[in-house]
Amino acid sequence: MEILVCVKRVPDTAENEFQLNSAGNDLDRDDLVYSVNEWDNYAVEEAIQIVDKVGGNVTVVTVGDSESEEVLRREMAMGANNGILLSDDAFEGSDGKGIATILKGEVLKGKYDLILTGAQADAAAGQVGGMLAAMLDLPYASLVNKIEVESDTTIKVGREIEGGNQEMNEVDLPCVLSIQTGINEPRYVGIRGIRKVAQVEIPVKDAAALGIDPSSVGDAGAKVKRVDYFVPELGAGAEMLEGSTDEIIAQLIERIKSKGGLA
């Protein structure tokens, strides 16, 4: 099975403290460390496990600048066979639809049976997978937490439904799935693994190579534009406790007690 996994380089939530920049329109990106979007990492692990079982290839693709190459290498160190970097100045400032348009260009260039995306990334919009499926006119399942390969033409796909119920669907191939965390336990990638794939050639494709009209993507094609970015004002009822951890805990216990939550 030929599987394409769409991945994104994002600021790592575990290793950063996020602050707004002085302009107030984005994060302060100095001193940030980046890694592959967590959901995408689960998607790549799932793809590798499928290929281990039924054979085929895993290709990881990302849209970004040259720095995005590092996440492709990390996923290749995990076991993805190929990496493709989609990069062009014209791609900068793309909205969700723009990203889906660029990815569609790559999907049409290759021959993929299964296309995976993470359920969401740092922008928390969760829109690229669905849009990509629609643009390609392929079946789509979101928030997938289980995949069983049935045959060359169909797979079974599980989704967790509100209230913890599980749903299973049969989906025709090729299709697009957005992957939920927890579908597997992604393997560890050490420095050695990354160094091993450090010399592997990663093709870079631009708008022309993908056959994309530059005006349909990037800033030029974006129909959604971020106009503000801020930490919400504290509303009534929300209060930040202050002090050392011990003091905060003491205050919290006091408050819970006073409301009758603790005997």
Added chain:
Amino acid sequence: MSPLIGPANFNFFGFFPAAILSVLIPVVGVALFTYIMARRIAPLVRAAPDNRFDNIPERLKNLFFVWLAQIRQPRYMVAGVLHIVIFAGFLVLSIRSTSLVIIGISSDFVLPGFDGVIGDIYNFFKDYAATGVLIACIIAAVRRGVVRPARYDVPAKYGKDHTAEAVFVLGVISTLMISESLFEATELAAEMQHTGHAEFIAPLSLVWIFRGMVSGFAQSTLQGLHIVMYYIHDLTFFFFLCFLPMGKHFHVITSIFNVFFMRVKKGNIKPVVHGVSEDELDNLESLGVKKLEDFTWKHMLDFYSCADCGRCSDQCPANAVGRPLSPRFITIKARDLIFRNYPIKSGAIYKSKMLVEDIYSEDEIWSCTTCGACEQECPLGIEYIDKMVDLRRGMVDEGMVPQTLQKPLKALEKRGNPYGIMEKKRADWSTDKEFAAECSVKVLEKGETADTLFFVDSITSFDDNIKTIAQNTAKILTRAGVDFGILGKAEKDSGNEVLRFGEEMLFQDLKSQNTEAILESEVKQIVTADPHAYNALKNDYKDLPPVKHVSQVITEKIKSGALALKAAQEPESVYVYHDPCYLGRHNGVYEDPREALDAIKNLNRVELEKSRDRSFCCGGGGLMLFYEPEEETRMGVLRVQMAAEAGATVIVTACPFCLVNIQDAIKVAGKEGEMRAIDFTELIVQHMA
């Protein structure tokens, strides 16, 4: 001159020369033994290299104390003394057994030098040796068969009980002792009948008793017994020789080699592959131990040498809390696999599978805290830590790392600490308002210099609760007049656990960053309050200035008068010092912290039963704090209970991880209010005059 005919001249049924048997048994025995040994050596030849021909004086010392003097045996008194008797008996009787084989061919054979007084003296001792061995075997058999100490038990998941083999071998040894003694006793009895006077032999020895028992037998009976006993001994001897390499009694042969080649340095970790430099690691096809033959030949020799005594597992804290790890079975399972993959009978060699899947489980290998209690105990010098690390290296290389460990490892890669906190906050503990008002700490950057580097390490830099150890250490160093500074954001995690959890390349990265920063600071010595950092800098790094734990500096300064302590603030409290594994067992620092505590007048200090080199791990440090093991209770809880039994109200630790684990354990054990944990540095600061 004996009236009996010896085996060399005896004819069975009057015509068949017994000497033929005397030749045949040793020839067949030795040939079989040679074949078996060749098969046993086959996996060692295919194993990874190991450099064990260094430090010869140290190795000879081990050979003398650990092997010949059996210095580790009395740590378990009853079994230890029994073993010493049997071992010493074997050494003494090996001479007799050798000459007996030749006596079967030449009746009057005497070993060169043994024909005079020396021979008489030897005979006197060897008679007692045989007697001692027999008595020891009987007691040992009763212990194994009836008393059944718990450490010999084989949990169902590890296979069948081993008692039968143990008792069988004790029977074989007893047979050797009895037949040898009877062989001699019959001859002496016949002689006594012939000459009318009894030759002096060791009173109350087996031979002495047997001579008394058979002295009334007819000459022909004595003759028959004499010959029968000889061949029982001869057959049993060569059977035993060939049986030894089949199981746990292989140690009778391998122990001398295993002890000679045992670990001589402490606290360090073996290189990934002996003879492959750190720069060449990238070229290796695969890293760590994945298959049987990836173990070094010494580690395979360890598997062969295990006597199944169970001392390692009896001391193992992971085993004590019900984690899925018992060091004894790490060895036994590997030995069984060698026996399966290199069968004696067929001469085939079967391909080995990934060990972690085949005979070990992932959790089993992650369960080890590398505390070293097992290695400290093993009378045969079997090692475990390097094997655990090698297996983990293999798992890391295959991506088999629990999710709970992946996060801190990634944070270490990106930020140089397992918490993922920004580098620039590493020295924030030193700028806390309250602390900074009292004590100022230099950051060795932009040309700032100092004599001494205080290496803080991650937990002490970042953990809200633990950073007081950093502050207290700084206060003590300042008071003692030490010119010191810290590296600030240039310091990275020492990587003690990164190395021990098998992430070799990440450790190499951390090591080279720290080494560069330390050398650049041009300090003359390094001090740390974290035994894990102390261990890594001292034993895993190279070419650094000398490293000391803060307890060593404190004791030095108390002795020199630079640091004065006042009398105990709480004379009613009962203090107990808990030895951190990486300070004590791995680095031999036992006395400095105790001396410093005892320098506080009227401080009431007791000792734990398990202390110094038998200290019980608190639960492990570094990455072990992130690992979520399967276990029935926490190591720390057991340790707190031990302290309670010792009558302590305050547990003094000298390691940030010990403090975290013991503080938590006091809560879990429900002993809050009765007991508390305090770091050594805190106690010293409280008592600075």
